[in-house]
Each structure stands twice: as C-alpha cells, then as structure tokens.
Amino acid sequence: MPPSRDLEEMWRDLAPVGRSASSGGYFRQPWASAEIELREWFAEECAARGLTVETDGIGNQVAWWSPSSPSVEEGAPRLRRPEEARQRRLEGSRDQGVLTGSHLDSVLDGGAYDGPLGVASALAAIDLLRERGFEPSRPIGVSVFVEEEGSRFGRACLGSRLVTGATTWEEARELRDRDGTFLGDAVSAAGLDPSRGLLSLEGVGTFVELHVEQGRDLVDRDVAVGLASEIWPHGRWRFDFAGQANHAGTTRMEDRHDPMLTYAMTALAANKQARLAGQRATFGRVSVEPNGTNAVPSLVTAWLDARASADDTLAAMVAEISRQADERAGRDGTSLVVTPESVSGSVAFDPGLAQRLAGLGDWPVIPTQAGHDAGILSDAGIPTAMVFVRNPTGVSHSPDEHAEMADCRAGVEALADVLAELTGAPE
Amino acid sequence: MPPSRDLEEMWRDLAPVGRSASSGGYFRQPWASAEIELREWFAEECAARGLTVETDGIGNQVAWWSPSSPSVEEGAPRLRRPEEARQRRLEGSRDQGVLTGSHLDSVLDGGAYDGPLGVASALAAIDLLRERGFEPSRPIGVSVFVEEEGSRFGRACLGSRLVTGATTWEEARELRDRDGTFLGDAVSAAGLDPSRGLLSLEGVGTFVELHVEQGRDLVDRDVAVGLASEIWPHGRWRFDFAGQANHAGTTRMEDRHDPMLTYAMTALAANKQARLAGQRATFGRVSVEPNGTNAVPSLVTAWLDARASADDTLAAMVAEISRQADERAGRDGTSLVVTPESVSGSVAFDPGLAQRLAGLGDWPVIPTQAGHDAGILSDAGIPTAMVFVRNPTGVSHSPDEHAEMADCRAGVEALADVLAELTGAPE
Structure with missing residues (x-):
C-alpha cells in the first residue's frame, strides 16, 4: 500500500x-x-x-x-x-x-x-x-x-x-x-x-x-x-448603464447624464430588496468608462449576483431591482440594458x-x-x-x-x- | 516668410x-x-x-x-x-x-x-x-x-x-x-x-x-x-471605503460589511450636495477589490472631483459629503479614509x-x-x-x-x- x-x-x-x-x-x-x-x-x-x-x-x-x-x-x-x-x-x-x-x-x-x-x-x-x-x-x-x-x-x-x-x-x-x-x-x-x-x-x-x-x-x-x-436558484446579470461623458467641473449637475448615479441607486436598491425578502443580492464587480476623476462617466457596467430560496422569488427580485434601476435611469437621463449571463435554477x-x-x-x-x-x-x-x-x-x-x-x-x-x-x- | x-x-x-x-x-x-x-x-x-x-x-x-x-x-x-x-x-x-x-x-x-x-x-x-x-x-x-x-x-x-x-x-x-x-x-x-x-x-x-x-x-x-x-476652486479627494470580503451568495445581508453600499450612498450624497449648493461634485473613477461578481468587496476606492465658486464653499461641501459617508460607514460596518490628492484655490x-x-x-x-x-x-x-x-x-x-x-x-x-x-x- x-x-x-x-x-x-x-x-x-x-x-x-x-x-x-x-x-x-x-x-x-x-x-x-x-x-x-x-x-x-x-x-x-x-x-x-x-x-x-x-x-x-x-x-x-x-x-x-x-x-x-x-x-x-x-x-x-x-x-x-x-x-x-x-x-x-x-x-x-x-x-x-x-x-x-x-x-x-x-x-x-x-x-x-x-x-x-x-x-x-x-x-x-x-x-x-x-x-x-x-x-x-x-x-x-x-x-x-x-x-x-x-x-x-x-x-x-x-x-x-x-x-x-x-x-x-x-x-x-x-x-x-x-x-x-x-x-x-x-x-x-x-x-x-x-x-x-x-x-x-x-x-x-x-x-x-x-x-x-x-x-x-x-x-x-x-x-x-x-x-x-x-x-x-442563483445567477449573474450584467447591468450596462449608459450615459454621456462630460467634464466633471464645468457641466452643471442638471445638464448631466451620469450613469454612476443610476448605478449607485441600483446597488442600494438591490441591497434593500434582498434584505426585505430575506434573499441575497450583491454588486461586487464594477467597470467604469472612461474611469477618469475629472470626467462624468459614459458607461458603468456592473454585475448583479442574486440568489433566492425559490425560482420565482429570484425572478421577482431581479425584476424589481431592474424596474427601480430603469425608473432611476429615466430620471438621470441614462439608459439601462440588463443581460443574464448565467442563471441556474x-x-x-x-x-x-x-x-x-x-x-x-x-x-x-x-x-x-x-x-x-x-x-x-x-x-x-x-x-x-x-x-x-x-x-x-x-x-x-x-x-x-x-x-x-x-x-x-x-x-x-x-x-x-x-x-x-x-x-x-x-x- | x-x-x-x-x-x-x-x-x-x-x-x-x-x-x-x-x-x-x-x-x-x-x-x-x-x-x-x-x-x-x-x-x-x-x-x-x-x-x-x-x-x-x-x-x-x-x-x-x-x-x-x-x-x-x-x-x-x-x-x-x-x-x-x-x-x-x-x-x-x-x-x-x-x-x-x-x-x-x-x-x-x-x-x-x-x-x-x-x-x-x-x-x-x-x-x-x-x-x-x-x-x-x-x-x-x-x-x-x-x-x-x-x-x-x-x-x-x-x-x-x-x-x-x-x-x-x-x-x-x-x-x-x-x-x-x-x-x-x-x-x-x-x-x-x-x-x-x-x-x-x-x-x-x-x-x-x-x-x-x-x-x-x-x-x-x-x-x-x-x-x-x-x-x-477645485480638487480631487480619494475615498477609501474598507469592508470585509465575503461570499455573495451565502453571506446574509445583515452579516455583511459591504463597502460598495457605503460608496453608492456617498456618490448619491455628493450629487445631492452639489445640486443643492449649485456647485459640482462627481465620482467618475472607481476601483474595487477584488472586483469579483460573487464576492462582497473588501475595498472600494473612489475619487471625488469637487468644485465650488468659493474656497470655503468647496471646503464645506467636501466636509458634508465626508460626514454623510462616515455616518453611512458606521451603519454598514465599513470604514472610510478621505485623502486630498490635489486641491487648488x-x-x-x-x-x-x-x-x-x-x-x-x-x-x-x-x-x-x-x-x-x-x-x-x-x-x-x-x-x-x-x-x-x-x-x-x-x-x-x-x-x-x-x-x-x-x-x-x-x-x-x-x-x-x-x-x-x-x-x-x-x-
């Protein structure tokens, strides 16, 4: 042996x-x-x-x-x-x-x-x-x-x-x-x-x-x-928040289309939804374009990791997070595309x-x-x-x-x- | 010529x-x-x-x-x-x-x-x-x-x-x-x-x-x-939000120390403060550690670009944003260090x-x-x-x-x- x-x-x-x-x-x-x-x-x-x-x-x-x-x-x-x-x-x-x-x-x-x-x-x-x-x-x-x-x-x-x-x-x-x-x-x-x-x-x-x-x-x-x-059940969804790059100093706040704001609200909304439902929702990965200190971003891409005790609960939570993100995008003058990257029942x-x-x-x-x-x-x-x-x-x-x-x-x-x-x- | x-x-x-x-x-x-x-x-x-x-x-x-x-x-x-x-x-x-x-x-x-x-x-x-x-x-x-x-x-x-x-x-x-x-x-x-x-x-x-x-x-x-x-007057301040890395699926929301949440609230607070005061405040650059989809981040570093019509207005705005960030860090179980990187009168x-x-x-x-x-x-x-x-x-x-x-x-x-x-x- x-x-x-x-x-x-x-x-x-x-x-x-x-x-x-x-x-x-x-x-x-x-x-x-x-x-x-x-x-x-x-x-x-x-x-x-x-x-x-x-x-x-x-x-x-x-x-x-x-x-x-x-x-x-x-x-x-x-x-x-x-x-x-x-x-x-x-x-x-x-x-x-x-x-x-x-x-x-x-x-x-x-x-x-x-x-x-x-x-x-x-x-x-x-x-x-x-x-x-x-x-x-x-x-x-x-x-x-x-x-x-x-x-x-x-x-x-x-x-x-x-x-x-x-x-x-x-x-x-x-x-x-x-x-x-x-x-x-x-x-x-x-x-x-x-x-x-x-x-x-x-x-x-x-x-x-x-x-x-x-x-x-x-x-x-x-x-x-x-x-x-x-x-x-769990999955990963890519959120692409698109706005308009602009000068961080000279652009009046009210003239901006800043996707960072839409993303920030979405990250907080995901947390809140998961807390309320006793489930899980996390934005742990973010990528920003152009990612310069003195530029309003043109694009923020963030990945939602979401998990729930049942398939329909998961779908409902992701839908609610997406809905709130869309609503905020409307107010920020930005746009949002949500793409499921891998979803497991x-x-x-x-x-x-x-x-x-x-x-x-x-x-x-x-x-x-x-x-x-x-x-x-x-x-x-x-x-x-x-x-x-x-x-x-x-x-x-x-x-x-x-x-x-x-x-x-x-x-x-x-x-x-x-x-x-x-x-x-x-x- | x-x-x-x-x-x-x-x-x-x-x-x-x-x-x-x-x-x-x-x-x-x-x-x-x-x-x-x-x-x-x-x-x-x-x-x-x-x-x-x-x-x-x-x-x-x-x-x-x-x-x-x-x-x-x-x-x-x-x-x-x-x-x-x-x-x-x-x-x-x-x-x-x-x-x-x-x-x-x-x-x-x-x-x-x-x-x-x-x-x-x-x-x-x-x-x-x-x-x-x-x-x-x-x-x-x-x-x-x-x-x-x-x-x-x-x-x-x-x-x-x-x-x-x-x-x-x-x-x-x-x-x-x-x-x-x-x-x-x-x-x-x-x-x-x-x-x-x-x-x-x-x-x-x-x-x-x-x-x-x-x-x-x-x-x-x-x-x-x-x-x-x-x-x-304008400047750049680095915000280091530190938390604890953890599993995005298994960690209960209430057990987390998630610096992404503290950052997200701070980005929204900066926007609101600048709007209210008619000044400028922008988070256009973010860096996340480890930046993985299925991990609660350990560290989010973000740069605030802020500008105002007078030196004391700028200082007051940055102080208020930092104060709100600190307060949220207390609730998130995270910590915050703010470092001025370049400030011009x-x-x-x-x-x-x-x-x-x-x-x-x-x-x-x-x-x-x-x-x-x-x-x-x-x-x-x-x-x-x-x-x-x-x-x-x-x-x-x-x-x-x-x-x-x-x-x-x-x-x-x-x-x-x-x-x-x-x-x-x-x-």
Whole structure:
C-alpha cells in the first residue's frame, strides 16, 4: 500500500500557491500559473497513492482507485462526447463508481478552503479507507473540475458544465477574460489540447463533493459536519448603464447624464430588496468608462449576483431591482440594458441519498446559497450529495475564510464513511 | 516668410493621433505613444514656420518667434531652476515676451479640442499675424505643457506646476500610474532626460491660453469668443471605503460589511450636495477589490472631483459629503479614509488685463470651473488671460466634445488680436 500523506501535510504544500503577499488571499485563476501548479500537485499526490490521473482536453482531472476485479477496471474514465457519455451512463451497470472531489481554482483574492479542501479531503479519505483495510466493491474516483468560480471567464462551474453538456465547447471557447483573451486560447496556452475531448462521466453512479461551509448553519447547530439538501436558484446579470461623458467641473449637475448615479441607486436598491425578502443580492464587480476623476462617466457596467430560496422569488427580485434601476435611469437621463449571463435554477440533491448518508453521523441536512459543480452533476441526472465542514465565521470568498483543522479531519472521516457506505458491498 | 499652414489642415493631421476606433474619443496620456507623436508634430509645425522648439527634461515645449532685435533674442528660453527663473522674471524687463499655448494630452477617451485647439490656434495666430505683416516688438512664444489633465498620474497641470515650482520634481517623480509605473521612469522611457532641467519662464511677461469652452456660457450669450475672469476652486479627494470580503451568495445581508453600499450612498450624497449648493461634485473613477461578481468587496476606492465658486464653499461641501459617508460607514460596518490628492484655490485672472483685452472684441468675461495651466501660471505671478471658443453643446472630456470650425477661426482671429495688442509697441 502506498504511504498516505496527512491532510495537514497536503495543506502546508498548498498554502503558498497563488497566494498574495499583501492580502494573504489566493489568486488561482484557471489556466494561469498557480492553477497549473495545482494541477501538477494533484497529479503528484495521486501518483504517490498509486493512482493514475487522467487530464482531459480542458484540464478536468480524475484518478480512479479501482477494485482488483477486471470488469470494474474498465470503469476508468475515457474521453468521450458528453451526449454519448450521458447515454452510456443512463444504461449504466451496478459497476458504476463513486466520484468525489471539488475544484482547485479560486475567486480573485479568495480563501484557502473553497475548493481545495474537497480535493485534499478526497485524497485523505482514500488514505483513511486504506488504513482501515477497506476494499471497495466499485471504483472510487477523485476529481478536479476547472473554472468552478467563473472568476476569469464569468461562467461558474464551466468545467462540469462542459463535461455534462450543459455548455458546449463551441460556446465556451469564445468567452473572453478581462484582458480580452479567448478561453480557447487560454486553454491551449496552458498546454492543453481541447481536441482530445472531455472527461466521460459514464462510469459515475454517484458524485459526492466535500466543501467548507459558506455560512454559519453548522456553527449555529454546533456540529462539525453537515449534508446539503439543495442549492438556491442563483445567477449573474450584467447591468450596462449608459450615459454621456462630460467634464466633471464645468457641466452643471442638471445638464448631466451620469450613469454612476443610476448605478449607485441600483446597488442600494438591490441591497434593500434582498434584505426585505430575506434573499441575497450583491454588486461586487464594477467597470467604469472612461474611469477618469475629472470626467462624468459614459458607461458603468456592473454585475448583479442574486440568489433566492425559490425560482420565482429570484425572478421577482431581479425584476424589481431592474424596474427601480430603469425608473432611476429615466430620471438621470441614462439608459439601462440588463443581460443574464448565467442563471441556474434550484438544485434539489437526491433526498433519499442525503437521508441515507445523514444517518451515518446524525448530520444535519441544510440548504446552501452557493453554486457548486455538484449542482451541475445533479442537474445532469447523477445522484449527488455534498458534505459541508463547519466554517467558524461563515466568511468565504475572502482571505479571511477559515476552518479548524479538527473540523477538516472530521470532514475527512465523514467523507470516508460516505464512500464506504456507497462502495462497501455490491447492491 | 515660411508658408503658413491652415488651422483646418493642422486639425486633419491631429485627428487620427491616439483616437479610439470604437468610441471616437482620444487616449493621449502623457509620455506614451500618442502624446510622443504629438510632441513631434508640434516640433515639425514649428520648424515649418522657422521656429525652433526647445523641449525641456520632462517634455514641456516652447518655440519663440522673436523680433530681430538682438537684445530680445536673448529672451529665448533657457533651462533653469524654477526659483531662479522666478527671481529673474520678477526683475524682468520690458523685453519680456508673451507666451501662448495649451496642452496636447487628453483625459481618457477625451475630445479633440480640449488642449490641442489652443496649441494649433497659437500657431495659426502667428501665421495670421505674419500674413498681416505684423512685426512684434517683443517675443511671442508658443508652448505645450505636459500632463495637464492628470489622467495618468492623478496630478492635474503637472508640467506647469513643475515649471513654476508649485510641485517639486522630487515629489512628482514618485507618483505612480495605474500600472504602478513611477512618473520618473515614464519620463525616461519617453526618451526624455529630467536632469536637463525644466523650462524657464523668466522671459515670460504674459501668458495667454486659448481653450474650447467647457460649458455653455458663450452659447447662451450667442458669441463665438470670450475671456476668462476666474477659475473656481477645485480638487480631487480619494475615498477609501474598507469592508470585509465575503461570499455573495451565502453571506446574509445583515452579516455583511459591504463597502460598495457605503460608496453608492456617498456618490448619491455628493450629487445631492452639489445640486443643492449649485456647485459640482462627481465620482467618475472607481476601483474595487477584488472586483469579483460573487464576492462582497473588501475595498472600494473612489475619487471625488469637487468644485465650488468659493474656497470655503468647496471646503464645506467636501466636509458634508465626508460626514454623510462616515455616518453611512458606521451603519454598514465599513470604514472610510478621505485623502486630498490635489486641491487648488480660486484663481482670479489679472482683471485689468482681461478688461483691456475684452475691449478688443467686445468679448464677455466669464468664469470657468475647469483647471488650466493658465491658473498655475497666474498663481505664479504671471499676468495671465484665457480666450474661450464657443462649444455648441458644452460637452467636454468626452468623445462628443465639439466646436464649429468657424468659431475656431474666430478664436484664432481673437488670439492674433490679443497677441498684437500685447506685443504691438514697446510700452
């Protein structure tokens, strides 16, 4: 048996990769240096465990720990078109494996745990199962999906969307980052060859993603681990506020068409609507043209991130924010165009699976407002579960994100129990 | 006599330099390619008129048309320390010359007229005086000051501030642009040698700047040309709103410390205060950290451009905006630091000079809210006047900025009359 590497040891190796010396946060954007380094780290960790990593044409990675039975060995991933893989999966046998993992990319200036904790815990859970002398009856795979955060190309969960066919490569490759680089070119520049095809999910019967909680439900319940019931509907909408550039000194206030004012009121309105409804609405990204101190802007582009407990609640909230923005645009003499960039409906994780797994540790089953690759795979028809690890402050997407190592170890134990439950004996 | 070149011809040559194909606006930031090209254009235009350009160590330029009298030839510029030049100027003789000109840099995505109209009109006015057979009794200089807009290093009128000693080179060279480049390095990279020293103003008895109007006073008065009475006090203040980065989906609205909200309220408050007081307040430039769609920002930095008719009115308005921002920061759980970056008191141009020159054409004498190199030279004790050319829409700092060619020609005629008045006969 290859030697296992401790979770804390892996954590120390990951700590410096893509970290900002000034903020302490992480910049691990997809297909750039830090993320490429993490991909190599993952391959080395798998190799140290005798697992062979397969990397697909865009950088998704999987390594399978397969039982010695030759029939199951064939469950190892093959590159295949998503629709073909989906068809084969629907026809799949009881030999289908359990996939677990998360992502290694980060938001801009993000935390250490969001993503990597799920990947490192998956590896540590395999170590633990081996230490226990556990022999799976079906394959256990550890996976990493690329561009989960959408921090570079604006499309969250892009790797899993491409693998499941929710997004096509023809559409994705035309996306541009803030520097104008096409996604297709970024992938090639990272040494990948998209023509090799995408990872197949045909051997995947269940997906389990461990993730640091991004909220304080587990703190409030005083437990280290929980399971996910659902993902709130959520999306991103681009608001383009157009006005007229003019001199900031000489233009009378009443002669202006200042889109910054329309934007400012909209940001406050979004906050108020979300507060009133108990939902979420955020303007965290803004781009201004020409962005000069002494010029009234010609254009303010801002992105609304909105989430709600139900699809119609989300639609109504975004409509109300847009309505108030339009009304203010009328008063400011500006104009507004709202463009949905990615909208995901609610995801209900397989309730029977969640209940069955929750019984292993008396873990609570809680909703989340955050999107995950798990939601994409669930939408694609794969029974899916999520394991959450307590986050003492609830802070995420921030350098301040944190989890206690004791809770992370509890997460590894829980994940190992889940994997053992799912692969313990032929059904 | 060298052949004169028509204003419209010069205008056609200038039209493509640094122009954005998408917006039609200009990007002529100092010490970058378009602005270097304009510096060469100016030297060639002067050479075509038999005038020799002197370029100082940071890119300020002057060319003198001197009477044949050898005593006056000595009035040609020399590179000298500002304090020494100032002393020599205070002791100056009746042989001191008249300097006219403006700047060639632009704001980001600016108009064609703001700056270049004053430079091209100065050259055209010399052509006109020569066509009239006019022989000046004292030197007439045409000048270009660098970084008038402060679009790259944030300090408006930097070239004239350095020449007059209002800003020291030791301070200026440490300024950084948005890419982190030091001003000192940018100057060197543009092929200039700051150790050569700065332009001397010791031979300058009067400064006249022609400029497109940035407002609609002349439209309202139905005249093509006017003179300036004063420049409003104005300045730039940096507002740093600090909060806590967090997940935009999972963080409850009531748990946030979102600096975008504090900023948004402040932008609206600034607008309201300026409206109420009949003054100007603008937030046209914003920078957000980390600027990700799915993250509550950790930091929003925004620049307030504020102007008022009197120094105490300006101070009171900025204080009130800051007070409201602070109050909102308290409610948002964010914090605010306000830093003045450049604040200029009111400038009253030499009233006797304005009245004397206004009499030449029955031109109105009007105030402006825009800063100009003319204000810096006036502050330095040089009798200074400004000639404004009608702007049909009042729009400036915008691709839409415009002036009719007939009005520009009227401006050239007016400037020629002004120069003739000031250099026509020994006093």
